Amino acid sequence: MTDAGTDAGTLHAITVLGHDRPGIIAETTARLADLGLNIEDTSMTLLRGHFAMTLICAGTATDAEVEAALAPLAADGSLTVTVREVPHEEPAHASGSQWLLSVHGGDRPGILSGVAAEVARVGGNITDLTTRLAGDLYLVVAEVALPADADVAALEAAVRATAERLGVGATLRPAEADEL
Amino acid sequence: MSATHDRLAAWTEDELGVTGRVLDVVRAPAPVLSTDGGRVDPTAPEVVQLAADLVATMRVSPGCVGLAAPQVGVGAKVFCVDVSEHPKARTHHGTFVFCNAEVVESSRNEKAREGCMSVPDLTGDVKRASRVLVRGQLPGTGEEVEVRTDAFEARCLQHEIDHCDGLLFLDRVAGAHAVYARQTYL
Numbered sequence A: 001m002t003d004a005g006t007d008a009g010t011l012h013a014i015t016v017l018g019h020d021r022p023g024i025i026a027e028t029t030a031r032l033a034d035l036g037l038n039i040e041d042t043s044m045t046l047l048r049g050h051f052a053m054t055l056i057c058a059g060t061a062t063d064a065e066v067e068a069a070l071a072p073l074a075a076d077g078s079l080t081v082t083v084r085e086v087p088h089e090e091p092a093h094a095s096g097s098q099w100l101l102s103v104h105g106g107d108r109p110g111i112l113s114g115v116a117a118e119v120a121r122v123g124g125n126i127t128d129l130t131t132r133l134a135g136d137l138y139l140v141v142a143e144v145a146l147p148a149d150a151d152v153a154a155l156e157a158a159v160r161a162t163a164e165r166l167g168v169g170a171t172l173r174p175a176e177a178d179e180l
Numbered sequence B: 001m002s003a004t005h006d007r008l009a010a011w012t013e014d015e016l017g018v019t020g021r022v023l024d025v026v027r028a029p030a031p032v033l034s035t036d037g038g039r040v041d042p043t044a045p046e047v048v049q050l051a052a053d054l055v056a057t058m059r060v061s062p063g064c065v066g067l068a069a070p071q072v073g074v075g076a077k078v079f080c081v082d083v084s085e086h087p088k089a090r091t092h093h094g095t096f097v098f099c100n101a102e103v104v105e106s107s108r109n110e111k112a113r114e115g116c117m118s119v120p121d122l123t124g125d126v127k128r129a130s131r132v133l134v135r136g137q138l139p140g141t142g143e144e145v146e147v148r149t150d151a152f153e154a155r156c157l158q159h160e161i162d163h164c165d166g167l168l169f170l171d172r173v174a175g176a177h178a179v180y181a182r183q184t185y186l
Helices: A024-034 A063-074 A111-121 A152-166 B003-010 B045-060 B151-164
Strands: A010-019 A038-047 A050-059 A079-086 A097-106 A125-134 A137-146 A168-174 B066-068 B078-081 B096-116 B119-137 B144-150 B179-181
Touching: A010 A024, A010 A063, A024 A038, A024 A050, A024 A063, A063 A079, A097 A111, A097 A152, A111 A125, A111 A137, A111 A152, A125 B179, A152 A168, B003 B144, B045 B066, B045 B078, B045 B096, B066 B151, B078 B151, B096 B151, B119 B151, B144 B151
Parallel strands: none
Antiparallel strands: A010 A050, A010 A079, A038 A050, A097 A137, A097 A168, A125 A137, B066 B078, B078 B096, B096 B119, B119 B144, B119 B179
């Protein structure tokens, strides 16, 4: 990836979702490369066994051209592909602090929404999120950027109170990197 | 404390007898950062100068606790460290420079999030030994020294030795979702 690529033409947000099998990424990226698209940021994982990938790509192709190029992926109905032009976003230059929120316990509705509401209440921004359901165990792991003036102790107490009400446990730990 | 501990703790860049220059720190994807640095003659004048330059550059870089030769554009196995002011340091040996260093023993892996001046926009979770025995040579005299250390100094030494071997923390991240865009800019 080059800096020049970031400024090159249109940005497309592409999602590919559906039945997992070997070769989806190879096929998708080959078709994008054929269009001269530069793949910038990508996130892919399996969600309850479903293939789930989001890519931000830059290039001169139009949304319609990208959709047409990726259409064969969705032809048999096992995958859903979406393509949407998105604006260039400047990375946030936050001056606050970075935290890791872990919540786990017995599965029930409202765990993620409950703790996310407390984070939002203090102006916190969730920048990475994983949830997993494994048997009866429900797990939330969230990277949280808090503004410089956030009351971390109050947020921790609020998250713990919410977790307690829902019968789960929560921890909020600093996630600052050590500069080496 | 051992003689080695005392020797390193007493070491300062004044021993080098030359004035260090502040050099520019290079950033990935500079090829030098991904190239195995050559072994050096620790008594060679250019290595002694490089050692002084590394310490001088580390000193003027806020929060910097270590710097390796590839980070100033020189593919060589030389680095400096100083974790003495860092809150996560337990055992430490102040400022010192090692040439041709290698990890001799390591144990007790721990995961922590690392940042690097040469990769300013990303951080990553890296598992490293929290107890190490590292062998290296001092610039100038060339004497061989073994340092046994732990915690933050152990992590720092392994990070710098990796630089000398052409490895970044990106080569050791704990998983596909263990790399993060930096949220806070220094």
